Amino acid sequence: MPTFHRYAAVVFVPEPDAFEKLGPDEFAQAPVGTGPFALEKWESNRATFKAFTGSWRKPKASRLEVLALPDATSRVQAIIAGRVDIAGGLGPEDIQALDAAGHQGVSWQDGGESAISLVTTRHLPFNDVRVRRALNHAVNRKPIIDVIMQGRTVAANQPAARAAYGYVAELPQYAYDPALAKKLLAEAGYAKGFKFVLETSVNSGASLSAYQQVAADLANVGVTMEIRSMPALQYMKNLFITCEYDDAIIVPWQSAPTIDVMRAINIHSCLSTKAWYCDSEAMPIIAAAMAEWDEAKGCALRQQLGRRYHEQAASIFLYEMVYFAGLSRNTSGFADNFGFVAYEDIVVSEK
Structure with missing residues (x-):
C-alpha cells in the first residue's frame, strides 16, 4: 500500500494480551495503553483519568476529566464559571464571549x-x-x-x-x-x-x-x-x-x-x-x-x-x-493536530 506510512500513524494498536483476554467491549471499559493518562472511571457523561508517569509522553497535569456538555452555550458558561479549563465544539460567536470575559478563544484548520x-x-x-x-x-x-x-x-x-x-x-x-x-x-x-x-x-x-x-x-x-x-x-x-x-x-x-x-x-x-x-x-x-x-x-x-x-x-x-475551542485564562499548551490533542502538554496554572 503506497500510502501506508500516512495511515500507520493513525492506526491504534491495542495491547494484544489484554484485548484477547477482555474482548472489545470490556477492553473499551478498561483500556490498556502507553498514553499520558490512565482511565480511572468511565460514565455516561464523563471520564476521569490519572497521570501515567510511565508513559513516554509524561503529562504535566496530575489528573484529567472529560465531560460531555450538550451544547456550546453550556460549555462557554462552564469556562466562565471556572468548572472546566478547555471547551471544544464552539463557534466564532462563542469565542467573542470568552474573549470578553477575559478567557481565550483559539481556532485552527x-x-x-x-x-x-x-x-x-x-x-x-x-x-x-x-x-x-x-x-x-x-x-x-x-x-x-x-x-x-x-x-x-x-x-x-x-x-x-x-x-x-x-x-x-x-x-x-x-x-x-x-x-x-x-x-x-x-x-x-x-x-x-x-x-x-x-x-x-x-x-x-x-x-x-x-x-x-x-x-x-x-x-x-x-x-x-x-x-x-x-x-x-x-x-x-x-x-x-x-x-x-x-x-x-x-x-x-x-x-x-x-x-x-x-x-x-x-x-x-x-x-x-x-x-x-x-x-x-x-x-x-x-x-x-x-x-x-x-x-x-x-x-x-x-x-x-x-x-x-x-x-x-x-x-x-x-x-x-x-474549528474553535475555548481555554480558561489559566490554561496553556493546548493544540489540536489534525484531530489529535497532546494532553501531556497542557498546563493549568493556579487560579
Whole structure:
C-alpha cells in the first residue's frame, strides 16, 4: 500500500494480551495503553483519568476529566464559571464571549473543506457542469469568511486544503460573478432558475449562517435552495445506509487525519457505494494515484485530480474547515493536530 506510512500513524494498536483476554467491549471499559493518562472511571457523561508517569509522553497535569456538555452555550458558561479549563465544539460567536470575559478563544484548520455536495448521479440539473459552475460563481465567499467565520479561514476551490498532500497552489478561486452565473444557467436551460433542497444535520451556529448566506446569494441568480435540517443520526442513516437524501448534502472534503487528498476524493467519487458524485473520466487517475509509490509522481497525480475537480465544479466549495475551542485564562499548551490533542502538554496554572 503506497500510502501506508500516512495511515500507520493513525492506526491504534491495542495491547494484544489484554484485548484477547477482555474482548472489545470490556477492553473499551478498561483500556490498556502507553498514553499520558490512565482511565480511572468511565460514565455516561464523563471520564476521569490519572497521570501515567510511565508513559513516554509524561503529562504535566496530575489528573484529567472529560465531560460531555450538550451544547456550546453550556460549555462557554462552564469556562466562565471556572468548572472546566478547555471547551471544544464552539463557534466564532462563542469565542467573542470568552474573549470578553477575559478567557481565550483559539481556532485552527485541520485539512478539511466545507462544501455543498450536489447530487449528480440521478438527474438534472446538477449533472450539467454549467449549472455547477454557475452556482460556484453565484456565491460570495468573502462575507462568509470575513464576517461569519471572523476571518479565521480562507476560501476553498478544490478537493485539497492547503495542508493536504496534493494541494494545487496555483488554482484560481471561483470569482464572485452573478452575471456569469446567470449566463451559464441560461446556457444550460435554466434562465428562470430552479429549486432544490439541501439536507444537513446542522441546525444552528456559524455553519448554518454560512448556508443561509449561500441560499441568499443563489436567490440573486434565480435559484432557490431550501435548507432542511434533521437530527444527526437520521442524517447519517440517510446518507450512508438508506441513501435517501435529496438534491444536495453536506459531506466535508476531509483529508485528515492522513492529510492525503485521496481520502476526500475517494468519498466524492464513483468509489462510494452509493455515489452522489461520479466522474468516470477521473477514475483512471484515481486508480493511478492510489497505486503510485513515488511521492512526487503521486503528488502530481493528485494535483491532476484537483484541477479536474475544480474544472468540473464537483461541489459548491466554500471554505477550509475551521474549528474553535475555548481555554480558561489559566490554561496553556493546548493544540489540536489534525484531530489529535497532546494532553501531556497542557498546563493549568493556579487560579
